Amino acid sequence: MGSDEEEEEDSGARKKLRLTKEQSSLLEDKFKEHSTLNPKQKQALAKQLNLRPRQVEVWFQNRRARTKLKKTEVELEFLRRCCETLTEEKRRLQKELQDLEKSHKLSAPRHMQIPATCPSCKKVIGGAETGSPLPASWPRFFNPFAHHAA
Structure with missing residues (x-):
């Protein structure tokens, strides 16, 4: 079936991969160039970093997920601010309308x-x-x- 390493992975007894600063830096640089890798690129990068291709693949998946989450958080904050601004403007306009209705009741x-x-x-x-x-x-x-x- 697979190698001893893969069987060890499947058992769930593996420890978390700790990347060196150099590995992290190179992965980040490659991610900035392309957020996805084709199999040849993945293989070459894994060899260059002394990692398994699956580790490189998972790192890229996780990095894309973090990027998407960060983008969503930024958009959410922007929409919250817009909502607050619109809510304040609505209150102001409602008060202005009330004031105008009061002043024009007898006119x-x-x-x-x-x-x-x-x-x-x-x-x-x-x-x-x-x-x-x-x-x-x-x-x-x-x-x-x-x-x-x-």
């Missing part, structure tokens, strides 16, 4: 009809005085939905 209704002048007969349509001519200084608007039939 004019929200929906007012703006007077418009019929282009054919020059009569004012809508507003307070329907049918009265506008002063010359008053801006003349045309509302196509309120056209007066002359």
Whole structure:
């Protein structure tokens, strides 16, 4: 089946691999170049580091997992800050809306009809005085939905 080393691995009695600083440094450098290795690269790196190819493979898997976890943590923190900012802005806007509603309770209704002048007969349509001519200084608007039939 396998070598004595593999059988020893399967028994669960193996101790954790401790890499030298040089091994760690070279693995990190290779990871920066490529986060995955093809079988030839893995074999060559294992030989260079005096490790088994499986150890190199596991190191790269673990390193990718740590990288992904770190990226997720950074994104989570960014989203938390965004959420806090949006929550504060929502509270501020709700308070502003409440204040505006309080200050405008007794003022004019929200929906007012703006007077418009019929282009054919020059009569004012809508507003307070329907049918009265506008002063010359008053801006003349045309509302196509309120056209007066002359």
